[in-house]
Amino acid sequence: MSKKIVIGNWKMNPLTLKEAEKLFAGTAGLIAGDKKVEVVVCPPFLYLEKLRKISKRISVGAQNGFFEDTGAFTGEVSLEMLYDIGARYVILGHSERRAMGETDMDVNKKVKSAIKASFTPVLCIGESARDENHEYLNFIRKELEACLAGISRNSVSKLIIAYEPIWAIGEGAHSATPEEFLEMSIFIKKILSDKFGVEAGGKIRIIYGGSADEKNAGEFLKIGKADGFLLGRASLNPKKFNKIIQIAGEI
Numbered sequence: 001m002s003k004k005i006v007i008g009n010w011k012m013n014p015l016t017l018k019e020a021e022k023l024f025a026g027t028a029g030l031i032a033g034d035k036k037v038e039v040v041v042c043p044p045f046l047y048l049e050k051l052r053k054i055s056k057r058i059s060v061g062a063q064n065g066f067f068e069d070t071g072a073f074t075g076e077v078s079l080e081m082l083y084d085i086g087a088r089y090v091i092l093g094h095s096e097r098r099a100m101g102e103t104d105m106d107v108n109k110k111v112k113s114a115i116k117a118s119f120t121p122v123l124c125i126g127e128s129a130r131d132e133n134h135e136y137l138n139f140i141r142k143e144l145e146a147c148l149a150g151i152s153r154n155s156v157s158k159l160i161i162a163y164e165p166i167w168a169i170g171e172g173a174h175s176a177t178p179e180e181f182l183e184m185s186i187f188i189k190k191i192l193s194d195k196f197g198v199e200a201g202g203k204i205r206i207i208y209g210g211s212a213d214e215k216n217a218g219e220f221l222k223i224g225k226a227d228g229f230l231l232g233r234a235s236l237n238p239k240k241f242n243k244i245i246q247i248a249g250e251i
Helices: 017-030 044-050 079-084 095-099 104-116 133-147 178-196 200-203 217-222 236-251
Strands: 004-009 037-042 060-061 090-091 119-124 160-163 207-209 227-230
Touching: 004 090, 004 200, 004 207, 004 236, 017 044, 017 217, 017 236, 037 090, 079 104, 090 104, 104 119, 119 133, 133 178, 133 236, 160 178, 178 200, 178 207, 178 217, 217 227, 217 236
Parallel strands: 004 037, 004 227, 037 060, 060 090, 090 119, 119 160, 160 207, 207 227
Antiparallel strands: none
């Protein structure tokens, strides 16, 4: 069995490097010394190199990356550059990036580039709404197949799928139920097994990324069979973040 993984997505927070160092150190100081759970924090780009030196208990990752290595791409940061400064995980296809115009084709290029650069890609997928005719399942299938087009079964051993239903994200949103996640996880595993084979597809971890917290984490792990979490707001609170890590380590 693969280790559970808990990934914190700080998004565009905090405002200063000093605050980022304090938050990262505070988080690292609460994490138990055991190796039962992989812990990753994905801060804004400019904090990565500093934060990775604070603690070996937490791996650092990027929230995005560009698919070309170098060139005339003003404002972009390549995955090769991010790997060079210590990032080992990268979130790709987050709903907030997609809302700004990122397409499945863009995400597909980034996944390929991340694999080439030896990253562990965290591919985000999720529907905006659920309908009685279950068309959202077709949406997930098409999104997943498009984002993984042209990728071989030999390349997906480190891939992580983060299922983040868009309707369950954001302040005030209600989380999906563990049963809903389990249904979707089984469906995703079927797609992956069809594409990469049962052995390779079965090794890909599927984590939950829709408004999870310390209150419902246990049920998502026990009932939903989640392999971990992609956390937003909860990762900015060291006590809550650590509580979820503890829960993951006990299950």
